Amino acid sequence: MASRRSGYLTCPMCDAEVPVDGDEKPGDEVFCPYCETPLSLKIVSDEEAYFEEDI
Numbered sequence: 849m850a851s852r853r854s855g856y857l858t859c860p861m862c863d864a865e866v867p868v869d870g871d872e873k874p875g876d877e878v879f880c881p882y883c884e885t886p887l888s889l890k891i892v893s894d895e896e897a898y899f900e901e902d903i
């Protein structure tokens with residue numbers, strides 16, 4: 849199955865593009881490589897996901 853979310857998602861804190869490989873699960877936490885904010889992955893739909901600041 850081709851990944852639907854591979855590519856980049858935008859960091860809500862610094863607007864940097866954070867690379868994702870498409871295998872992340874809802875709630876997965878990653879650290880923005882630029883501002884180092886912990887980000888929690890939110891899945892909206894099969895084709896839409898975003899990061900939310902996880903504090």
Ligand SMILES: [Zn+2]
Pocket residue numbers: 859860861862863864880881882883884885
């Ligand atoms: Zn950031």
